[in-house]
Amino acid sequence: MLRHLPLLTLVVMIGPVLAGLWGALLPALGHLPGAGLTGPSFDAFRTLLAWPGLEQALRLSVTTGVLATALSLLIVVLVTAGWSGTRAFGALQRVLAPILSVPHAAAAFGLAFLIAPSGWLARLTSPWLTGWARPPDLLVIQDPAGLAMTAGLVTKEVPFLLLMTLAALGQVRQDQRLQTARTLGYDRVTGWLKCVFPAVYRQIRLPVYVVLAYSMSVVDVAMILGPTRPPSLSVQIVKWMGDPDLAMRLVAAAGALLQLVLVLLALGLWRLGEVGVARLGRNWLETGRRGRLDPALRLVGIGLGALSAAATLLALLGLAVWSAAGFWAFPDALPDAFTMRNWHRHGPGTLEAAAETFLVAGAATGLALVLVLGCLEAEHRSGRTLTTRGLWLLYLPLLVPQTAFLPGLQILLLSVGADVGRGPVILAHLVFVLPYVFLSLGDAWRAWDPRNAVVAGTLGAPPWRVFWQVRLPMLLRPILTAVAVGVAVSVGQYLPTLLIGGGRVATLTTEAVALASGGDRRAIGVYGLMQTLAALLPFALATLLPALVWRNRRGLHV
Template sequence: MIHLFFIFALILCFLPLLPGIIGLLLPSLSWIPTLGFNNVSISAFNDVATWPNLTASIGLSLFAGLGSTALALFFTYSILKRYWGTARWQKLERTLSPMLAMPHVAFAIGFALLFSPTGWFFRLIDALGISDLAGIALLQSNLIQDNYGFGLMLALAIKETPFLLIMSIPILKQLSVQQLGKVSASLGYSHFETWRKVILPQWLPKLRLSLFAVAAYGLSVVDVALILGPTRPSTLSVLVWQWFNDPDLQQLPRAAAGACLLLIITAASLGLIKFVEWFSFKHQRGWITKGAQTIRNTKQKPKRHLALYSPFIAIPVMIVPLLIIWSFAQRWRFPDLLPSRYSDRFWQQELPTLADLMGTSLSLAIVSSTVALLLVIACLEYRQKYQRAIPVWLIAIPLVTPQLSLLFGIQIVTYMIPGQHYWLWVSWSHLLFVFPYMYLALDGAWRSYDVRLDQCSRSLGLNAWQTWWRVKRPQVQPAIIFGLAIGISVSLAQYLPTQMLGAGRISTVTTEAVALASGQDRRVMAIYGLLQGILPFVFFTLAIVANRLSYRWRHYRQYSLQNTHISNKSKEYTHG
């Protein structure tokens, strides 16, 4: 049975990647027989190459994508270097999961409301007595939908830093940072040199897959770029998305060629990141091996602990109450710090629509995450039993490949299947991106499990299913529950898969939030952004509560069994 589940996982999650790439390449070469394109040609690439401001769009994508990746990496390294192993790090670590739970779209909407020309940040500055509003508005013009993408780059960097921090935790624990620090100090290395010359060359290569995922997302992001990115010209991903939505189907080869260009640029950027890593740590490694520098007797300035990680906590914390206030604001004039009138009229107006959207969003998330969970458990059990695992590069393809490029080809393939099964295609597309995240989330729990426990339980007469349920399940259950919460949050945040495979007929909270974020009423936009941000947080909270309750129940049951056993023994001794 486990063989069938493993093969089913490969067919369902990875086999579509091949026709997806083929379905992208053939339309880009103007071969779409259903539309009358029967001859192979590169005219679509010529149309893309001659598009006005194409170079500017590519430059904006590279600046926002690679710039946000470099910033997020710098922020992550700086925070780890200062706080790892300290009491403040434990406090910071507890805040990472809530920050990571907020989807990108909800964060982008809150970021726009916070730093817009009439946003809360500038209202607060005015309330503090700064009256140069013209200068403040000029400063803000470089943050939201600016011509150079500074706001998009900064928002992506702030949002991705908690992700890199969480991915760094198991890596640094594996490296035994404290032991490395003691050995380095005995050789004369300072704390700064230890992190730069000893820990950094070992930490960064192990973080490569997560860094690739961050870079690929930043280069190809559409939903966040529609909210915060430049518009004239836009980033390359938004430009390709506009070509894709062109009502003239004769322009479909141009959109496919643009998606191919986006895929090539992303692959080249990931190759550049790998080359920089090789050049810094392998080719030019003299700065690593030249030893410790002489420590100067200078007085160290007192460290300001809140200076580094406070923006990554303050901005998400401010976004949630800001969205709540905007959703109930009826009259809020600038520069008032709070609305002068409140009303629930907009909630009452949107409630009937919200009920349908939330039902669709939750059904897609629960179905795709449940199926992905079963497949992931089957694949991990198959690896443990037969020592055959899914290659890491295969799992990484959905993470590092631009969604727009991958989904374009898959959508072309679905056109060849008769019938309108849009809900099925959307749930399947969610599964493609939920599976890798859940696999990575559960992989550590299965690797750390001691298989000798299975051998002991089987020797005591338990069959395979009883062994898994009674012995292994209680140990991996916390990871399973958290993995399910991660899968649901990933599904709830999907924008392009829902739009492309649903052909606009499947609407979720995320798709409506992105649509309303481009110029609609801020109150309605805040309602959808708030719901889109709260739903994943609710599931993470439920996961924490479920794990704590199961932990308490398990220990209570063990305590009850022990007391019962002791009572029976005492009775036997008394009667004897």
């Protein structure tokens, strides 16, 4: 049984992606028997190409995606190069997990509350600095260039890439490389860029690609912070999918394939960019320049890193304040009074949505954990480690844009008569939860001293006993962290819940995003905060439980 688990995991993870792409290809070519269409026909592509907003939507997807990825990577590189190992870096690391667990939609709402013309920044600087007595008529959020959307993505992708970089640093002997560079007269940032970065980038390349693919095709953040006329291609695909006219599903399917091609092209271009940067880097290495700009770069790095962290933390604070705000006139920095009325009004709704959220997240994460533990144990027993090709397969569901295969998956499910709803939503969440649980747990699992298993075995314990009585308890902390990551990923899923749930599965995320168009900040505050708490709670438990269970076991303290 155990040796079949890796294959089963692969099917569970890749199967829906391939099925979804297939499910998009057929309707895109005019084949949708449910709507009485059998094709083949290129009408869907013709309609798509005739859509007046296409050019702008494509440009928006590419510019926001590439810009958000490049900026996030730049900030992470500057912060790590200039500050890793310092107290400031430690402080940043400590707020990393909570920031990382904040769902994209909640962070986007919070950012909108912060930077909107009537947002906190405007209130704090008005009227004494700006002279504004009323919110100015400025298009700060939902701007046509997608800058607010890019900022929203950057605040969420920086912690993700930073976490990946921290994991990579452990494998590239950063201290030795940096020390060598410094004894050769290089300043900190230049030494890091020349001696550590190439090795680190090799390790974080796939996560960077994930950020690019995600940023180019994100839906919830784009619906909250992105432009509306026209929206990004991914948002438009979702709109077409929700159109009462079934024929528009064909256009959505064609759009999904176009989204895939667009992301693949962007990934190809990014790869070419990597080659170009590597060539420039090699030339720079040979110049022997020691870096005169290092002090300035360090300041820029920590400034941008702190700004990114502060934006998310302030965004959360903004959600909290709005959730309890009474009357709040512009330009007052705080409401006239704080009240629980908003919570009384929206509380029952959020609790229902929270129950659904935890049901879906719990089931998806539980299934993911069983599969991941099975795969890792099979890997341990067979002695076969994950190859680079295997790692690519693991990242595949994260590299293929959600908007490229989820519409097809929904169409496929409906056309084969399968019901949409909670069950399929759990399986759809599993596609995204699985890779993160695997990536989160894999390193800790492999770093476990195998001599423990040898000793237990020579003491007469069969493999199953070693697994349950030795390995699992010793790895309780990383297992719970992986569960927390899985729950956070599931809590944040918008598109799979919306499309595969057929609108019948109401989680905190779908409810929060649905509130975006209404603009009721108090309701958004309540839902956004609940969404964040739902993602944070498992992280808190993952920290507290092992500390409690192993309070008398010093060898397991961190």
